[in-house]
Amino acid sequence: MRSFHHADHIGLTSQKQARLVAVGLCVPTGRVNPEQLDELARLADVYGNGEIRLTTGQNAIIPNVFADRVTKLLNEPLLKQLSPRPSPFMRGLVACVGTDYCNLALIETKSRAVALSQALQEKMGAGVNPLTIHWSGCPAGCGNHEAADVGLRGFKTKIDGKLVDAVAVYVGGRTGSHAIAGKEILATVPCDESFPDVIADVIQSYRAEDEYRQQAAFSDPLFTAAATVGLASWRSSSSFAPSAGAV
Numbered sequence: 172m173r174s175f176h177h178a179d180h181i182g183l184t185s186q187k188q189a190r191l192v193a194v195g196l197c198v199p200t201g202r203v204n205p206e207q208l209d210e211l212a213r214l215a216d217v218y219g220n221g222e223i224r225l226t227t228g229q230n231a232i233i234p235n236v237f238a239d240r241v242t243k244l245l246n247e248p249l250l251k252q253l254s255p256r257p258s259p260f261m262r263g264l265v266a267c268v269g270t271d272y273c274n275l276a277l278i279e280t281k282s283r284a285v286a287l288s289q290a291l292q293e294k295m296g297a298g299v300n301p302l303t304i305h306w307s308g309c310p311a312g313c314g315n316h317e318a319a320d321v322g323l324r325g326f327k328t329k330i331d332g333k334l335v336d337a338v339a340v341y342v343g344g345r346t347g348s349h350a351i352a353g354k355e356i357l358a359t360v361p362c363d364e365s366f367p368d369v370i371a372d373v374i375q376s377y378r379a380e381d382e383y384r385q386q387a388a389f390s391d392p393l394f395t396a397a398a399t400v401g402l403a404s405w406r407s408s409s410s411f412a413p414s415a416g417a418v
């Protein structure tokens with residue numbers, strides 16, 4: 172039976188086998204260069220049993236690392252780039268290939284996704300609950316934008332007669348036992364300099380709602396029961412007031 176809680180396998184996870192640990196590394200948008208891939212393979216040989224597992228979150232796991240070797244692995248230079256302790260905005264980041272390699276793509280996705288997550292980290296700091304941010308470069312939805320806390324679907328639009336890149340914003344999607352498709356809350360958000368502000372507003376709205384729900388949990392036993400089984404997390408969807416920066 173599937174767990175109620177989503178596990179992204181980032182960081183250290185004790186395996187069933189005694190003294191063995193799996194080390195999950197964040198690979199922002201799943202993009203690595205040949206040097207990083209060679210080094211990842213070397214680390215898997217030196218610290219594990221040569222295996223590397225790839226996740227649906229576009230990240231990598233080195234399994235079968237003896238617990239007494241983990242500290243040394245964590246000090247390897249590659250782990251500064253592929254971190255086991257990424258920012259909350261990078262940890263759940265997924266992006267389809269976008270215009271780099273897809274003929275159907277309407278916008279560039281991967282570089283833009285990393286830039287947005289970095290901007291959110293600067294604006295909001297590290298004290299935010301980890302959240303999933305998924306990008307799709309067209310309606311085909313290969314980035315599963317409707318299965319994330321914040322989903323972004325790219326398209327082109329005209330603003331003041333000029334063709335520009337834009338996204339539709341979805342919230343509240345999740346997979347697992349209580350899967351639900353994300354709801355579109357903003358139809359057209361241009362990918363311009365105000366873009367990080369708009370998405371930060373969306374995330375803060377979520378946060379405020381979560382605080383409200385946590386307070387409600389003290390007085391509502393039914394809510395408490397729902398929260399216990401994962402039905403009411405900060406990811407829950409509700410109505411949002413459109414941001415001033417959104418079109």
Ligand code: SF4
Nearest residue numbers: 267273276308309313
């Ligand atoms: S979502 Fe669209 S742009 Fe992205 S990989 Fe799929 S078909 Fe290509």
